[in-house]
Amino acid sequence: MIGPLFLLFLLALSAPAAALELSGGAIQGGLLYGQTVPGSQVRLEGRSVRVGPEGRFVLGFGRDAAPSATLTVRRPEGAEETVSLTVVQRDYEVQRIDGLPQTLVTPPEAVWDRIRRDAALVAEARAHDTQLPDFAAAFRQPVAGIVTGIYGSQRILNGQPRQPHYGIDIAAPEGTPVLSPAGGIVRLAEVDLYYTGGTIVLDHGHGVSSTFLHLAGLEVAVGDRVAQGDRIGTVGSTGRSTGAHLDWRINWFDERIDPQLVTDLAK
Structure with missing residues (x-):
């Protein structure tokens, strides 16, 4: 059973403030929505992720996604931030x-x-x-x-x-x-x-x-x-x-x- 904590999960990272915000769910079968500085480069497990002109992006985790994933954000001025995501595992019927x-x-x-x-x-x-x-x-x-x-x-x-x-x-x-x-x-x-x-x-x-x-x-x-x-x-x-x-x-x-x-x- 999936609790509301995971469905409404919100993670905000502040280094620097408002440089990266994630919302949604780092959970098997979930979408995780991101907001970062426009012009940033985003990678999930080394895979390039599209970033919109306003800095929005989205990540997806499949049915059998591994328990962890690495998210890397490189901002336009060159600063790079790496985030270790814990992916919630599920039981299936x-x-x-x-x-x-x-x-x-x-x-x-x-x-x-x-x-x-x-x-x-x-x-x-x-x-x-x-x-x-x-x-x-x-x-x-x-x-x-x-x-x-x-x-x-x-x-x-x-x-x-x-x-x-x-x-x-x-x-x-x-x-x-x-x-x-x-x-x-x-x-x-x-x-x-x-x-x-x-x-x-x-x-x-x-x-x-x-x-x-x-x-x-x-x-x-x-x-x-x-x-x-x-x-x-x-x-x-x-x-x-x-x-x-x-x-x-x-x-x-x-x-x-x-x-x-x-x-x-x-x-």
Whole structure:
């Protein structure tokens, strides 16, 4: 169980005062938001991180992130600060799903080229690193409904262990409107991916993206700019799905982020 201390965690460092502020969560599946002196260079574990013109940046920690990480900030005048981050570790549930068509649990060899193509399209859509500021918005849940699948749970499909679940499942009637949780640009809009059916990837900036799976209808196209609350599609049960729901995922580049942590920060 994640306590409010981690969800509302705020760390301020004062050497010098206001040179670096971090808010959010250094936790597996969390986003950590930063503010530093404009023009600074930021690195996480040696990886360069985009800094906006106002000094804002964001870091993401995946499901299995290590217990510690090193953040380095080099300010324009040359002063450098190194911060050791303690990344909160989480326990994950096991979720069993039975009754799936066996070809979707273990796909036939004939469809593997299609699966690899689909994966490459999604990876390319999530790789965008833009100056869009929408990553810093208070994210809203894209559809009202009951959360039936949670982030990080180990999936057992028809009795066979498979990848963990990297999003949250929200049950809602087919045709329910799906709204953009934050503004952004549509980077992918595909009506029929093998696993995920109707799929949209929305770029919020600085490597943060949302992915919407199993959609019945898509109401945006690649390149569209959407605002928070805009209608982008409808709930469906396409791809590998046993009922109408939205599978909503958030990424920081290739790191999988927990949407519930991100929306909890907005409350």
